[in-house]
Amino acid sequence: MAKIIKNPNVLERLREEIGLVVGLTRLIQETDLPNLPYLQAVVKEALRLHPPSPLYIRKFQERCEIKGFYIQEKTKLVINAYAVMRDPDSWEDPKEFKSERFLASLRSSKEEEIKGELLKYIPFGSGRRGCSGENLATIFVGSAIGTMVQGFDWGTNGGEVKMDETIGGHCTPVARNFKLQFPSFR
Numbered sequence: 001m002a003k004i005i006k007n008p009n010v011l012e013r014l015r016e017e018i019g020l021v022v023g024l025t026r027l028i029q030e031t032d033l034p035n036l037p038y039l040q041a042v043v044k045e046a047l048r049l050h051p052p053s054p055l056y057i058r059k060f061q062e063r064c065e066i067k068g069f070y071i072q073e074k075t076k077l078v079i080n081a082y083a084v085m086r087d088p089d090s091w092e093d094p095k096e097f098k099s100e101r102f103l104a105s106l107r108s109s110k111e112e113e114i115k116g117e118l119l120k121y122i123p124f125g126s127g128r129r130g131c132s133g134e135n136l137a138t139i140f141v142g143s144a145i146g147t148m149v150q151g152f153d154w155g156t157n158g159g160e161v162k163m164d165e166t167i168g169g170h171c172t173p174v175a176r177n178f179k180l181q182f183p184s185f186r
């Protein structure tokens, strides 16, 4: 939500999409999500820039060689998903909040594109120990963000929305200095 409040054009576009698809007489349901591609793209972009669990740990089961580096059995490997998802070799304007980058891949069902996406987009990890709750999480985060955008007017108290990250097992930005109010037209 902090990213959305910081980018009023994103909030506006979300409200437009939700207004067209869902309307004002009922709340968003999870069955609406496939018809809300921009909302899905916003959620994906927020998780790219701010993965709640940014470090994944793996252990080599057997020794091997990767690109000339000899790796001992039982070596621990720490994967920095935060860095992977901000890598300028994989992402255009990596630090910018640009949800549109995901709209093309959401529309496409080409297998190679989806595979490529999986390797550079890893907020849920990947492989056998990847997040088993990914589908559920995508549904509840999309529904929650959609409902908050649909149900309230969001803005700032003047000044910037601060998003200082805190680490305590998880790494999450804590949004401060924003306000919400009930929309006057409902």
Ligand code: HEM
Binding pocket: 047, 051, 052, 053, 056, 057, 123, 124, 125, 126, 127, 128, 129, 130, 131, 132, 133, 134, 136, 137, 138, 141
């Ligand atoms: C936005 C929400 C969520 C995010 C960003 C997230 C992210 C992650 C990440 C990064 C991992 C480690 C993946 C790896 O090491 O490759 C993980 C593991 C896991 N997640 Fe999630 N998760 C979310 C929600 C959920 C939910 C809703 C559930 C269950 C209802 C869930 C269940 C699990 C389980 C069981 C594992 C351990 C999988 C294993 O070790 O085999 N997660 N999650």
